Amino acid sequence: MLNCIIVDDEQFSIEAIRKYIDMLPKLNIVGIYTNPQTALEEVSLDSKIDILFMDIDMPLISGLELAKALRSKTQKLIFTTAHSKYAFDAFEAEGDAYLLKPFTFGKFSTTINRLFPTEVLKTTEVNLETNQEDNFFLVKNKEENLRIVKVMYKDVIAFESAQNYVKIYLVNNKILTAYLSIKDIVEILGSREGFKQFHRAFIISIDNINYIEGNTIKMLNNLAFTVGESYRESFNVFLSNKLLRTLRKR
CATH class of the missing domain: 3.40.50.2300 (Response regulator)
Known part of the structure; x- marks a missing residue:
């Protein structure tokens, strides 16, 4: 207890x-x-x-x-x-x-x-707000003549805004291009744990962060970006919750 x-x-x-x-x-x-x-x-x-x-x-x-x-x-x-x-x-x-x-x-x-x-x-x-069995989504991939592709949430490294499209980076190094906006992605993800937005053009899987240096986040596929000014507070909350610290007296 x-x-x-x-x-x-x-x-x-x-x-x-x-x-x-x-x-x-x-x-x-x-x-x-x-x-x-x-x-x-x-x-x-x-x-x-x-x-x-x-x-x-x-x-x-x-x-x-x-x-x-x-x-x-x-x-x-x-x-x-x-x-x-x-x-x-x-x-x-x-x-x-x-x-x-x-x-x-x-x-x-x-x-x-x-x-x-x-x-x-x-x-x-x-x-719970997120259905544990809802572990994938379907998307039309522009690079495959709009073939509908099944994507597991756990395989996503990041979503990136690219003018009228969104690039979806996957752990197998494949990149899908979908006729969507970042706002659409925010709606699709809803309250799903594991995804964060620290830049207006990027939504990332925190499980696939390689390292953080200052305000720069680098993903496992070498995708990197600087935390946006308007996202600094939420980024600091994320660090506060996740960063290990010593309990020893200073």
Whole structure:
């Protein structure tokens, strides 16, 4: 059982998190605080906290300030906020994940599973937003006289806008050209996990990132691009959630 504490000054946000926690039988709420000062005074090492859900915008003491005092008292720290601008600060505060409100149950559960991969977190009577059996799509390939091609989502490296078309880069080095727009691709992908847009012309599979250098992302097929200015905040949230960091004292 994973013990959880919620610190948030908004009751509707607490109820949303409580609802999601109730859907995962391995999670157990041991404390809820609407006043950050009370949380500061009452949360101790004896609380045996596995997950601390922390809002950021709160009166008198911000979640970032409170996190500095409570970080050593919890195994994992998850920031929950409606503002993406705090992503880098959350990273500096040694947050393990950053959930932007309003977040879905799918996002919540995948975050918990990522942080606790050895735990069996089964959902009860819940339909996830992405159908797990819907693992492919069909597309007309311009380079094959509009032959309809079956494409597995797991085989996609990236989608790239090319004037009136979209290029689809696959892991077998094949490139499909479809009469689609990036906006169409966004609609097709919906809330599917594993794909991110960090540039107006590219949507990428994060599983197929080779490396990140500064603001440049290079994919496994050597496709590379610089993160767009308007996508910097979401990119920082992605780094905050995925980048490993040491727990050693600096």
